[in-house]
Amino acid sequence: MSIIRLGLCVSGVYAMFLLWAIAQERLSVPFQSIDGQSAHKFKSALFIGTCQSFLSSLSALTYILIRGKSGSSLPALLGLSLAAKTDNGASDAKKVINGRTPNSCNAPSSSSSYRNRLLLGYLQCSTFITLAAPFGFAALSYITYPTMVLGKSCKLVPVMLMNVLLYRRRFAPHKYLVVAMVTAGISVFMFFGDEKPSKGSNGAQSQSPYGQLLGVAYLLVNLILDGAVNSTQDEIFSRYKVSGQQMMFWINAFCTVLSVTLGTLPLPHIPVLHPTAGAQSEFASAVAFVKEHPSIVLPLVQFSLTGALGQLFIFETLQHFGSLTLVTITLTRKMFTMILSVVIYNHKLTLGQWLGAAIVFAGISLWAVAQERRRS
Numbered sequence: 001m002s003i004i005r006l007g008l009c010v011s012g013v014y015a016m017f018l019l020w021a022i023a024q025e026r027l028s029v030p031f032q033s034i035d036g037q038s039a040h041k042f043k044s045a046l047f048i049g050t051c052q053s054f055l056s057s058l059s060a061l062t063y064i065l066i067r068g069k070s071g072s073s074l075p076a077l078l079g080l081s082l083a084a085k086t087d088n089g090a091s092d093a094k095k096v097i098n099g100r101t102p103n104s105c106n107a108p109s110s111s112s113s114y115r116n117r118l119l120l121g122y123l124q125c126s127t128f129i130t131l132a133a134p135f136g137f138a139a140l141s142y143i144t145y146p147t148m149v150l151g152k153s154c155k156l157v158p159v160m161l162m163n164v165l166l167y168r169r170r171f172a173p174h175k176y177l178v179v180a181m182v183t184a185g186i187s188v189f190m191f192f193g194d195e196k197p198s199k200g201s202n203g204a205q206s207q208s209p210y211g212q213l214l215g216v217a218y219l220l221v222n223l224i225l226d227g228a229v230n231s232t233q234d235e236i237f238s239r240y241k242v243s244g245q246q247m248m249f250w251i252n253a254f255c256t257v258l259s260v261t262l263g264t265l266p267l268p269h270i271p272v273l274h275p276t277a278g279a280q281s282e283f284a285s286a287v288a289f290v291k292e293h294p295s296i297v298l299p300l301v302q303f304s305l306t307g308a309l310g311q312l313f314i315f316e317t318l319q320h321f322g323s324l325t326l327v328t329i330t331l332t333r334k335m336f337t338m339i340l341s342v343v344i345y346n347h348k349l350t351l352g353q354w355l356g357a358a359i360v361f362a363g364i365s366l367w368a369v370a371q372e373r374r375r376s
Helices: 002-027 045-067 111-139 145-167 173-192 209-239 244-264 282-292 294-321 323-345 351-375
Strands: none
Touching: 002 145, 002 294, 002 323, 045 111, 045 244, 045 282, 045 294, 111 145, 111 209, 111 244, 145 173, 145 209, 145 323, 145 351, 173 351, 209 244, 209 294, 244 282, 244 294, 282 294, 294 323, 323 351
């Protein structure tokens, strides 16, 4: 049964997020204005994130209500009851998450304290996600999408780093070797790259050497925050008896609240996080952009819908197999994402870049083989 579940998770992640990646890259390049006289890049990562997080929380809630046991209270269905089982149909058997077995004894003794600490953990994840997304989106103004995809393959590094620093976990020696291979591969890829990102209104700045370094810096911030998200999710699963869909609902609900708040307040100009001019609502500027550039609607809908459905498979994988298995799946998916991006958007990769990519995915293959031997 676990093999079938894993196969379904892998298939769902691949199908949804390959379509999601196509839409994400389209959102990162300029859109023609309605008068056909100019082209501009869409800058509001908060608006894009809000669309996806809202649909994701809605799809998770729908899944929970459909799969939940009849007669269960809403707090129990949403995983807020101390005595609640995984009422959305998940197994009550103990799960092993990255070598650790969830222990209900770690949960606080009172229902109120249990609920508050659980919600605080969800809010922590949502804050990391809300802050991480704008940095990843901003990086695409300075580096190409294949570079971004391969750079995200280094997610193994921050996931392991955050697990070690925040929760004092340790990993097998071969995993450190994999991290070294992935890091070396992405370094080779970056060194031999000569393609520039698509120009927008700030094209000259984005194609300067300084712009390349800035794009890499934004990507590193995104990766570190992503690592903090995954390690915190593992900690929640190890301490509280919640399902992947319950976590998906709460994290995305909090993300929606946070991004809507940041997007509607007339905040001053903040690089990356609030790129709109000072004392303006970012969502108002985003809506004006959509009206002026209607061709953005289709990729925006594709991005939000496939991201929402894909997260159902993401959290199912996370619940039953842990974040390191999930990262392994998503990293192999990124190999096909990069190839698909090269084919669809006609990127030109040098021989050295293909070598760097081969080193990265060789490391990932080593990880997968070691994981399989560990199970057998």
